Amino acid sequence: MNVHTNADQIEINGVIVSATPGQRPALVDGCDTVVGLFQKRCEQLGDRTAHREKDFGIWQSYSWKDYWTHAKWIGLGLRALGLERGEVVSILSEDRKEWLYADMGIQCVGGIASGVYTTDSASQLEYLLRDSGSRFLFVENDEQLDKFLEIEEQADQIEKVIILDPDGLHDLRHEKCVFLDELYDTGKAFDAENHGFFEDEIAKAKPEDTGLLIYTSGTTGAPKGAMLSQENVIAGCVSGAHALPTHDDDEQLCFLPLCHILERNVSAYFPIAGKSTVNFAESTETVFDNLQEVSPAHFTAVPRVWEKVYSRVLVLAQEATPIGRLCFKLAVSAGLKRADYLLDRKPVPIWTKINYAIWDFLVLRNLRRMLGMDKMRRGGTGAAPISPDLIRWYWAIGVQLLEGYGMTENAGIASINLPDDNKIGTVGKAVPGFEVRIAEDGEIQTYGLNNFQGYWRNNEKTVETFTDDGWLRTGDVGKVDEDGFVSITGRLKDIIITAGGKNITPAEIESRLKFSHYISDAVVIGDARKYLSCLIMIDQENVEKFAQDLKVPFSDFASLCAAQEVVDLIKKEVDEVNKEFARVEQIKDFRLINVLLTAEDEELTATMKLKRSFVEKKHAGLIEEMY
Amino acid sequence: MAETLLDIKNIESFYGPIMAIRGVSLKVEKGQVVTVLGANGAGKSTLLKTISGIMDPEKGQVVFDGREIQGMEPHKVVSQGIVHVPEGREVFPLLTVDENLSLGAYTRSDKAEVEKDRQMVFEYFPILAERRNQEAGTLSGGQQQMLAIGRGLMLRPKIMLLDEPSLGLSPLLVQEIFAILKRLNKDEGVTMMLVEQNAKVALELADVGYVMEVGRIVMDDTADRLMESEDIKSFYLGHQEEGARGERRWKRKKTWR
Numbered sequence: 073m074n075v076h077t078n079a080d081q082i083e084i085n086g087v088i089v090s091a092t093p094g095q096r097p098a099l100v101d102g103c104d105t106v107v108g109l110f111q112k113r114c115e116q117l118g119d120r121t122a123h124r125e126k127d128f129g130i131w132q133s134y135s136w137k138d139y140w141t142h143a144k145w146i147g148l149g150l151r152a153l154g155l156e157r158g159e160v161v162s163i164l165s166e167d168r169k170e171w172l173y174a175d176m177g178i179q180c181v182g183g184i185a186s187g188v189y190t191t192d193s194a195s196q197l198e199y200l201l202r203d204s205g206s207r208f209l210f211v212e213n214d215e216q217l218d219k220f221l222e223i224e225e226q227a228d229q230i231e232k233v234i235i236l237d238p239d240g241l242h243d244l245r246h247e248k249c250v251f252l253d254e255l256y257d258t259g260k261a262f263d264a265e266n267h268g269f270f271e272d273e274i275a276k277a278k279p280e281d282t283g284l285l286i287y288t289s290g291t292t293g294a295p296k297g298a299m300l301s302q303e304n305v306i307a308g309c310v311s312g313a314h315a316l317p318t319h320d321d322d323e324q325l326c327f328l329p330l331c332h333i334l335e336r337n338v339s340a341y342f343p344i345a346g347k348s349t350v351n352f353a354e355s356t357e358t359v360f361d362n363l364q365e366v367s368p369a370h371f372t373a374v375p376r377v378w379e380k381v382y383s384r385v386l387v388l389a390q391e392a393t394p395i396g397r398l399c400f401k402l403a404v405s406a407g408l409k410r411a412d413y414l415l416d417r418k419p420v421p422i423w424t425k426i427n428y429a430i431w432d433f434l435v436l437r438n439l440r441r442m443l444g445m446d447k448m449r450r451g452g453t454g455a456a457p458i459s460p461d462l463i464r465w466y467w468a469i470g471v472q473l474l475e476g477y478g479m480t481e482n483a484g485i486a487s488i489n490l491p492d493d494n495k496i497g498t499v500g501k502a503v504p505g506f507e508v509r510i511a512e513d514g515e516i517q518t519y520g521l522n523n524f525q526g527y528w529r530n531n532e533k534t535v536e537t538f539t540d541d542g543w544l545r546t547g548d549v550g551k552v553d554e555d556g557f558v559s560i561t562g563r564l565k566d567i568i569i570t571a572g573g574k575n576i577t578p579a580e581i582e583s584r585l586k587f588s589h590y591i592s593d594a595v596v597i598g599d600a601r602k603y604l605s606c607l608i609m610i611d612q613e614n615v616e617k618f619a620q621d622l623k624v625p626f627s628d629f630a631s632l633c634a635a636q637e638v639v640d641l642i643k644k645e646v647d648e649v650n651k652e653f654a655r656v657e658q659i660k661d662f663r664l665i666n667v668l669l670t671a672e673d674e675e676l677t678a679t680m681k682l683k684r685s686f687v688e689k690k691h692a693g694l695i696e697e698m699y
Numbered sequence: 700m701a702e703t704l705l706d707i708k709n710i711e712s713f714y715g716p717i718m719a720i721r722g723v724s725l726k727v728e729k730g731q732v733v734t735v736l737g738a739n740g741a742g743k744s745t746l747l748k749t750i751s752g753i754m755d756p757e758k759g760q761v762v763f764d765g766r767e768i769q770g771m772e773p774h775k776v777v778s779q780g781i782v783h784v785p786e787g788r789e790v791f792p793l794l795t796v797d798e799n800l801s802l803g804a805y806t807r808s809d810k811a812e813v814e815k816d817r818q819m820v821f822e823y824f825p826i827l828a829e830r831r832n833q834e835a836g837t838l839s840g841g842q843q844q845m846l847a848i849g850r851g852l853m854l855r856p857k858i859m860l861l862d863e864p865s866l867g868l869s870p871l872l873v874q875e876i877f878a879i880l881k882r883l884n885k886d887e888g889v890t891m892m893l894v895e896q897n898a899k900v901a902l903e904l905a906d907v908g909y910v911m912e913v914g915r916i917v918m919d920d921t922a923d924r925l926m927e928s929e930d931i932k933s934f935y936l937g938h939q940e941e942g943a944r945g946e947r948r949w950k951r952k953k954t955w956r
Contacts, residue, residue, distance in 0.1 A: 215949035240948035616722065616915075623759065625708040625724035627909065627916040628955065667956050 086320060087345060089313045093505025094520050097279065098307040100345045105277040105302035107180045109309075113344050114140035122343070123169045124351040124366075131351070131365070134169055139176070144270045145259030146177030146252075150208055151269075152262040153232055153255075157182030157276075160204040160285055160528075163331075164188040164197065164219070165212035167352050170236045170252065171330050172340055174210050179283045179302075181273045186285035186297065187331030189678040190216060191671040196295075198223040201230060204285060204297055204528060213237040217249070224248075279303035285528055286333055286480045297528030298480045300333075307521035308337055308483040309345040311503035315488050316450070318346030322369035323447075325362060327353035329678055333484035334455055338372045360384070364444035371445070372452035374679055375462070376592070378473065381443060382462060383589065383614055403435035407468030415467060415496055436469050445471050450491060452476055455679055457560070457579075459587035460496045475499050477558060481537065481544055482506070483522040487558045498557035508558055509543065515564050516550045517543040549577055566684060568599045574656045576604065578684075581653060588645040589614045593682045596659065597695055605698040606662040607691055608642055609669065609682060615641070633666035661698040665691060702729045704858055704890055705750070710759035710769075712742075712749045719745040721914035722759070727858065727892055732884050734893040734901040734922065736935055737911035743894040744786055746911070747860045750892075751783035752776040764857065778806050780857035786866060786894075788847040792836025796827050799835050799846055803853030813853065819887075820849040823879050841872040848876070852883070858890040865897040873897065877904050898935035902926050910935075910955070917955040930955055 081099065082091035090099050103109035117136040124131050150161065161178045163185060165171050171187075178185040186204050188197055190212065197219050201209065209230055211217045220233055233249045235241060241251075263270065283302045287295040312318075326339035339350050348369070353362040360381070363371065389400045410428040413420040420428075440446040451466065451473040458475055466473035476488035477499035487508060489500035502508040506520035523544045526534035537545055549567075550560040562579030569575055578596035585594040585608070592611040598604035612629065615638055619626055626632040633639075642664065650658040665687075669676050675686045688695065705727040712720040720742045727733045737743045748754040750761055752773040761769040768776055777783075782803075790799050800820060804813045821828035824845040830838060835846055844864055851859050864880070865873040877900045883889045884904075895901035902908055908925045910918040918930070925931050930953050932938040939947065 213949070214944075214947070218944060218947065218949075221944060244944070620709055620711065620722040620758070623709050626722075627724050627919045629917075630956075631919075668954070670952060670954060672952060672954075 084313050085317055085346070087313055087347070089310045089345075090505075093307070093310045093314055093503075094507075095505070096303075096521070098303055098310050098521050100306055100309050100313070104279045104306060105274075105281070106283055106305045106309075106341060106344065107176070107274045107277045107302065109306070110143070110176050110180065110344050111140075111271070111274050113347065117347060120347075121349050123172070124349065125169050126352075126354050126362075139169075139173065142170070142173040142256070143177040143180060144263065145256040146174050147181035147183075147259070147273070148262040148266075148270055149255040149257075149259030150178065150183065151181050151273075152258050153208065155181065155183055155208060157273075158184065158282070160184045160186050160206045161208045161210070162186045162188055162201060162204060162206040163210040164190065164192075164216045165210060165236060166190050166355075167326050167328075167330050167335070167339075168212070168236070169352065170210075172350075174234075175284075175330075175340060180270060180277075182276065182281065184282050184285050184299075186287070187329070187336075188287075189329055189331050189671075191678055192219075193672070193674075194219040194222040198226050199294065200287060201227040203295075205229065207231045208234065210234045210236060214240045217241070217244075221246075277302055279306070280525075282525060284336070286331070286336070288480050296530055296533055299525040299528055300480075300483055301525050304483040304522055304524055305337075305341050307505065308485050309341055311485055311505055311522065312337070312342050313345060314504040315485075315490060316342070316370070316452070318342060318348050319369065320347035322346065322348035323366055324348055324350050325353055325359075325366050325368045325371060326350050327356060327359045327362070328372075328374065332455075332679065333478070333480045334372065334374075337484045338452075360444075364442070367441075367444045367447045369447055370450050370452065371448055372454070374455045375453055375458035375586075376456070376680060378451070378453055378458065378462060378466070379589070379611075380613075382465060383611075385439065385443070387617065399431075399435050400439075403431035403439075404465070404468050406431040407436060407470065408464065411464055411467035415464065415494060417492070417494075432470060440470055448472075450474055452488075454478060454499075456681060457583035457586065461587070463496050477560065479546060479548075481524045481546070482518050482520075483524065485522060486518050486546075489557075495553075495555070495557045498553070498559040500558065501556045502558065508552060510550065510552055511539075511545075513564070514549040514551075514561075516546045516548045516558065516560065518546060519543045549579075568596065568604070570598050570604070570656065571600055571602050572656060576657055578604075581606075581649065581657060581659065584649045584652060585646065588648075590618065590641060590645055593680070595682050595684055595687045597688065597698075601699060603660040604656075604658065605695065606646070606659045607665055607682075607687060607694060608646075608662050609665045610638070610642065612668060629668040630666040633664040639664065663691075663694040663698060665694075703727070704729045704731075704764060705892065706760075706762040707746075707750070708760045708762070710746070710749055710756045710761065712745050712754055712756045714745075719914055720749065720756070723911070723914070723916055724759075725909050725916065725919070727890060729890055730884070730888050731907060732880075732891045732893060732905045734895055734905035734908045735911055736895060736898050736901060736908060736931075738896075740913070741911040742914040743911055744862055747783060747862050747892070747894055750776075751781055751860060753783075774806075777854065780854070781860065782851040782854050782856035782858070783860045784847050784851045784862060784864065786862035788840075788843045790835040790838075790843050790846050790850070792834065794835055795832050796835055796838070796846055797831045799850050800827075800853050803850035806854065812855075816853055816855055820852050823852075823883065824849055841868050841876070844868060844872075844876060845879075848880070852889070856889070858892060861891055861893045863894055863896060865895060865900060873900055880904060898931065902931075912953075917953075928956075 080091050081088050088101050097104045114136045119135045121133040122136040122139045123134045161183050175185045234255050236252050238251050279302050281302050282299045284300045285297040287297050328335035343350050351366045353359050406427045409424050454476045463473050472491045474489040478484040478486045487500045487502045509517050547564050548560050549562050562577030581596050582594045585591050593609045595607045624635050624637045707725050710723045735743050749756050752771050755770045902922045905922040908922045909916050
């Protein structure tokens with residue numbers, strides 16, 4: 073890291089940020105708003121590549137200038153159509169460069185950008201449009217457009233729908249629908265008449281202006297729109313610059329939904345601050361291939377993705393020649409030895425170092441190249457608990473995987489482990505400029521410039537979310553150890569009180585279950601019941617492999633779940649977990665969810681986590697069987 | 700009727716390094732017609748080839764009539780009573796219809812019974828009787844398909860593996876051939892395993908159906924219930940769901956439930 077200090081500003085890797093994060097004003101290169109910083113970056117970087125996207129299978133580059141002009145046309149086009157400052161515009165699209173063009177275009181003219189998951193149903197879309205009061209909606213393509221058309225009458229405040237991809241819609245005649253190119257033309261025409269309007273609007277932006285609205289997944293009740301200000305995002309960037317160094321020639325891969333604060337930060341705002349290049353994955357199915365092609369400098373993903381990569385490597389290793397298998401085993405064990413020293417922050421003995429260097433040269437560096445992790449300085453994981461053994465394995469193969477923690481309400485970044493300050497099993501120390509404390513009831517509370525402004529048109533909930541002294545109630549229960557590392561045990565609301573009167577945080581047990589390669593997610597049940605039980609969603613790929621290796625016959629997913637060997641396998645995993653808990657906290661019975669859930673199902677969040685309330689409702693039959 | 704004739708357990712088959720079948724298990728009961736549906740490259744034909752011994756599986760078992768037959772030479776599989784009617788008919792073009800039928804009975808020595816079966820084939824396919832001395836290569840596609848099925852019947856098989864009998868035939872001929880297959884199943888009690896792309900006719904004929912995708916079975920149920928499944932309707936039966944607009948280009952996501 074290149075660090076130069078002067079007074080209250082500090083230069084990190086060529087970007088000047090506040091030296092004491094957490095104090096006002098939060099500044100990145102002298103800008104206190106994202107839109108101001110965006111303007112500055114586009115002027116500075118001009119023809120340099122900002123984004124890459126595949127077109128008919130070939131990576132195409134798009135410059136910062138493209139970013140600027142398209143965002144400008146979108147912003148001006150919307151204003152020409154009547155958008156007012158402080159109004160919400162919704163975006164319903166998969167990740168693509170136009171998502172970010174729209175995001176910045178909307179914010180630059182004073183609008184508020186709100187993302188909608190493409191997996192949301194038409195009725196969910198209707199709720200979000202009505203709740204946010206959007207008059208303008210961006211939709212990706214015909215499929216997403218049809219969702220709007222289905223609820224057109226209910227969401228009648230929508231004035232214009234802008235379609236990004238016109239394929240298959242050539243004979244669409246609808247007074248409310250326009251194509252993106254037409255919006256660009258409107259923007260261009262507006263620009264010709266009102267020269268400098270866009271820049272003036274950017275200059276009007278203040279740190280306290282709301283820039284984005286992010287709907288929380290709403291595991292309980294209806295989704296709520298969290299308002300994040302320009303300052304929140306800049307403060308996130310400042311913390312990010314201190315904790316997660318970015319170089320201006322870094323490559324990144326964008327594939328998680330941009331509606332989610334994690335990917336939004338990592339692929340939209342951190343690159344604006346850090347000048348890195350964002351590559352858009354073609355689709356969620358091609359992530360691993362795209363990863364290999366891009367070979368990013370840092371890669372942030374959810375635990376599910378890291379687990380998938382791990383399973384793939386294990387399968388490959390199993391199918392290798394006996395010598396290949398042996399080499400792989402020796403290489404990983406050499407890596408693990410070194411990783412143990414690194415993770416304990418102890419100096420690595422010379423022999424361990426040499427041993428690792430040999431295996432790195434022979435095996436591990438090839439493995440990393442194959443995975444597209446050869447240039448990776450750091451991998452990030454968040455949004456769900458991850459198995460400590462998995463992190464250790466990645467360190468062993470030479471990938472520094474770091475767990476972090478954040479939520480929409482604190483701009484996605486609250487605490488993170490650092491490469492040289494890492495404690496596995498925790499989510500790291502609070503990021504620079506941000507404070508974390510544990511309330512009496514065990515709740516984690518945070519304080520700092522990252523804390524959001526409140527919920528959109530919902531003062532009641534906003535008041536509930538902040539303590540009297542202005543700290544944010546995260547709703548998570550956890551601990552902070554003597555060194556300041558935060559660990560999370562569960563959700564406050566999910567605490568189960570058994571019929572015996574014992575308080576239990578199910579998340580603690582659930583995350584232990586999830587660490588098993590065969591279990592993808594689990595929901596522990598037992599509120600007002602005699603004992604705990606559990607609904608388990610198996611990991612399709614790994615359990616299928618297990619069944620095949622053991623010659624267990626199965627045809628579809630339901631028959632896989634019904635196979636006695638599979639039930640026994642999961643039973644073994646559950647028993648293993650039970651050993652770590654006291655008797656009352658042990659799971660007495662479980663059932664497998666025998667339908668293969670997709671993100672479209674209401675039981676799952678867009679990040680593929682089970683939603684407790686929906687699962688309990690939908691699978692009530694299974695639950696009753698256990699009592 | 701619940702006697703399992705063919706029991707496939709966890710078959711994995713490879714073309715070189717490429718895994719074409721990734722752990723398929725299925726069952727065929729005596730007297731049943733079982734259909735396997737799937738798109739190109741799903742592994743349907745490979746599955747049949749693995750049963751009939753043309754390909755050997757890397758893993759898994761094929762149990763036929765209580766005996767494991769995986770990895771057996773094709774001619775031995777045939778003598779167990781399994782007949783494979785291959786995709787694209789593969790009749791011997793320069794031999795006459797009669798000669799083709801005789802080849803179907805090559806492994807049999809009971810001459811009198813063979814002649815009875817020949818008459819039965821001619822009963823089911825009168826056109827073959829009319830052309831019995833004609834070279835098979837000069838028959839039309841539909842007639843060749845009939846000949847291929849007839850040749851298979853000449854073995855008096857316990858099970859017939861039919862690989863896309865509807866391939867390249869006019870809708871009318873498809874109806875005709877499937878009607879005959881139905882009669883063969885009902886009247887002669889021939890057990891059949893039918894691989895098809897034409898899901899409609901296949902499901903109408905079959906008792907049970909399996910759906911394969913990239914080497915795996917993603918769904919299995921009775922044919923009637925499969926026909927009611929939303930996924931089958933929109934991906935295999937060509938039903939268009941009503942969209943908000945008149946025309947709809949995108950398809951729902953498959954869930955297989």
